[in-house]
Amino acid sequence: GLGRDVERIDLAHNSIASLAGEDTAGLAHLEHLDLSSNQLQAVAERAMESLVRLRSLRLAANRLARHHLANGRAFRALGRLEVTWLSGGLFRGVPRLRELNLKNNGLVAIEEGALEGLRDLRVLDLALNSLRCVSGFRLPQVRVLNLSYNALESFAAGGEARAAPQLRTLDLSHNRLASLPLLPRGTGLRSLNLSHNAIAHVDANTTQAEHPSPWAARQAGPGVSWSGGDAAVGLATTVALDLSSNQLSALPVSLLRSLTSLHTLSLAENCLQGVAVGQPPWGPLPGPAAGGKEPAGALSVRELDLHGNRVRSLPRDFFNLMPRLERVDLGFNCVQLCSASKSGGPSEGGSGCTAFRHAPRLRHLSLRRNQLAVVPGRLFLQTPLSSLDLSENEGLVLPEGALAGLGASLRTLSLSGNQMPAGDLHFPCGLGGLKTLDLAGNRLSRLPPGLLCSPLEELDLRQNRLRGLDEATGAKLARSLRRLALAGNPFRCCELGGLEVLLGTAAVTVRDSEDARCSYYDGQENVTARIRPRQAWPCPQRLRRDYWIALAGVAGGLLCALCLACTACYLRKKGKGSLLLDLGRSRKVHPDRSELAASGQSSVDTSTKV
Numbered sequence: 001g002l003g004r005d006v007e008r009i010d011l012a013h014n015s016i017a018s019l020a021g022e023d024t025a026g027l028a029h030l031e032h033l034d035l036s037s038n039q040l041q042a043v044a045e046r047a048m049e050s051l052v053r054l055r056s057l058r059l060a061a062n063r064l065a066r067h068h069l070a071n072g073r074a075f076r077a078l079g080r081l082e083v084t085w086l087s088g089g090l091f092r093g094v095p096r097l098r099e100l101n102l103k104n105n106g107l108v109a110i111e112e113g114a115l116e117g118l119r120d121l122r123v124l125d126l127a128l129n130s131l132r133c134v135s136g137f138r139l140p141q142v143r144v145l146n147l148s149y150n151a152l153e154s155f156a157a158g159g160e161a162r163a164a165p166q167l168r169t170l171d172l173s174h175n176r177l178a179s180l181p182l183l184p185r186g187t188g189l190r191s192l193n194l195s196h197n198a199i200a201h202v203d204a205n206t207t208q209a210e211h212p213s214p215w216a217a218r219q220a221g222p223g224v225s226w227s228g229g230d231a232a233v234g235l236a237t238t239v240a241l242d243l244s245s246n247q248l249s250a251l252p253v254s255l256l257r258s259l260t261s262l263h264t265l266s267l268a269e270n271c272l273q274g275v276a277v278g279q280p281p282w283g284p285l286p287g288p289a290a291g292g293k294e295p296a297g298a299l300s301v302r303e304l305d306l307h308g309n310r311v312r313s314l315p316r317d318f319f320n321l322m323p324r325l326e327r328v329d330l331g332f333n334c335v336q337l338c339s340a341s342k343s344g345g346p347s348e349g350g351s352g353c354t355a356f357r358h359a360p361r362l363r364h365l366s367l368r369r370n371q372l373a374v375v376p377g378r379l380f381l382q383t384p385l386s387s388l389d390l391s392e393n394e395g396l397v398l399p400e401g402a403l404a405g406l407g408a409s410l411r412t413l414s415l416s417g418n419q420m421p422a423g424d425l426h427f428p429c430g431l432g433g434l435k436t437l438d439l440a441g442n443r444l445s446r447l448p449p450g451l452l453c454s455p456l457e458e459l460d461l462r463q464n465r466l467r468g469l470d471e472a473t474g475a476k477l478a479r480s481l482r483r484l485a486l487a488g489n490p491f492r493c494c495e496l497g498g499l500e501v502l503l504g505t506a507a508v509t510v511r512d513s514e515d516a517r518c519s520y521y522d523g524q525e526n527v528t529a530r531i532r533p534r535q536a537w538p539c540p541q542r543l544r545r546d547y548w549i550a551l552a553g554v555a556g557g558l559l560c561a562l563c564l565a566c567t568a569c570y571l572r573k574k575g576k577g578s579l580l581l582d583l584g585r586s587r588k589v590h591p592d593r594s595e596l597a598a599s600g601q602s603s604v605d606t607s608t609k610v
């Protein structure tokens with residue numbers, strides 16, 4: 001008997017046990033429905049269909065689990081639902097639930113205690129909701145908690161010492177956090193994702209940390225004081241920390257000092273200009289490693305992603321502070337390399353430039369797109385680089401000696417997208433371990449001879465100015481090459497002898513044979529042809545040669561047949577015997593000449609005279 005235009009109905013705390021299609025028919029304007037704390041156990045499949053405008057539905061404290069499959073079908077009809085409160089006791093009926101996925105539900109809040117009953121819950125996915133705060137939860141077994149893509153401004157596990165003792169993975173990416181999450185000591189967290197937030201400071205003595213918002217202080221609860229230092233306590237076991245896409249302007253050295261298990265750190269896409277390694281109050285800088293021993297106070301980081309900042313230089317002590325660094329991504333910065341000093345090596349860093357000498361464990365380095373003009377000589381001396389990315393530094397010059405010291409270690413080198421002409425690329429012959437070389441996107445009109453010294457397995461030559469590949473080069477490459485890419489070059493079809501050699505080697509595959517083309521002049525115009533691995537591509541010179549060989553063959557054959565016929569005719573008049581005799585003799589005189597027939601005739605002539 002309700003009017004058709006009713007928008008809000010509150011039926012909480014009644015004894016409703018079922019909901020049929022007729023109960024809701026005609027409530028096309030209903031936007032809010034509260035059915036919490038009833039005895040609801042059966043919702044008809046059609047009961048929700050007429051509620052086309054329903055945006056908010058409260059169903060807490062019912063018995064929906066009794067017919068959960070049928071009830072679940074009913075709720076599929078709710079396309080516009082925006083706000084669902086997960087209120088206390090909601091999951092009381094499913095105490096053994098291990099995994100709960102509430103992703104993408106428009107949740108704006110979770111009432112305290114809503115997840116209380118879930119004692120066995122291991123994985124909780126709350127991503128893609130609109131949660132603004134999460135606090136005071138107790139999830140004794142949860143190992144993975146995903147809160148990415150919400151609207152969190154702060155995260156505090158509460159004053160509870162053992163709120164989530166099993167938590168190992170916490171994804172807080174894509175929120176609005178301005179500070180580190182607060183977790184109690186002994187949490188044992190290993191992976192923390194804070195990417196895409198608004199964190200500008202994380203060190204202990206920042207203003208931000210000293211003056212938390214009243215809300216944040218309240219969330220932290222009694223016994224948890226709000227400071228960066230305390231945040232670090234809860235993160236002591238973290239192995240991977242992703243702080244990419246935030247607003248940090250300095251390397252958080254003091255925080256990193258307390259994260260003694262940290263292995264992988266991303267500070268990509270922040271606002272770092274320098275990477276000042278800091279000075280007291282956090283203690284003096286660690287000295288250089290003495291006698292192979294690690295300096296005291298050194299950080300444990302092995303992989304550091306700094307791409308997409310505005311870093312101009314790494315300070316001189318950088319690799320002393322992080323002696324275990326194995327991988328550094330400095331792509332998309334504006335790093336200035338230290339130019340070669342008079343003594344031949346680059347001047348040591350510190351004066352606003354960067355050198356990579358004496359980084360004892362550095363194996364992977366990217367300097368992609370840094371507007372580098374030249375790689376100074378001996379820049380990587382005593383650094384065991386295995387992969388080096390120098391791509392997208394347009395106009396880069398690689399002079400002699402630039403890769404000195406990398407002969408034994410370098411496996412992968414990228415010089416792609418540098419627009420280097422052949423004269424700017426002094427490729428050394430000493431890279432005895434180089435297996436993968438990317439030279440795509442340059443202006444090479446010939447291959448640097450030095451690269452034939454390396455046992456290359458993968459070579460990318462796309463988008464260059466190569467016209468041909470000669471046979472000697474092809475034969476040298478064929479010794480080790482497995483994969484080749486070569487589209488986008490102005491190849492001449494008749495100058496690809498080396499490619500024929502390579503393709504004759506079964507082991508080599510051309511990655512981009514779909515797009516590879518060569519061209520030739522057919523006497524009237526330039527013709528473009530596809531380079532197909534298993535078929536000969538056209539080349540007019542080769543065609544002409546083949547044509548003449550074929551023509552000569554046909555002519556010779558015809559002549560031969562004619563002569564034989566004439567001889568046979570002539571001899572038929574004289575009798576069979578002498579024909580056999582004569583031919584036999586001529587074979588003896590000219591045992592392997594191809595002009596058998598012609599000479600046969602002359603010998604026939606001679607024998608006739610005799």
Ligand SMILES: *[C@@H]1O[C@H](CO)[C@@H](O)[C@H](O)[C@H]1NC(C)=O
Nearest residue numbers: 103127128146147148169171
């Ligand atoms: C968290 O959820 C988002 C969105 O579904 C997903 O992209 C991300 O991989 C998840 N994180 C983890 C740690 O599983």
Ligand SMILES: *[C@@H]1O[C@H](CO)[C@@H](O)[C@H](O)[C@H]1NC(C)=O
Nearest residue numbers: 148173174193194195240242
């Ligand atoms: C952190 O989240 C971002 C965005 O969702 C993702 O791209 C990144 O891979 C995650 N980092 C780690 C270490 O999982």
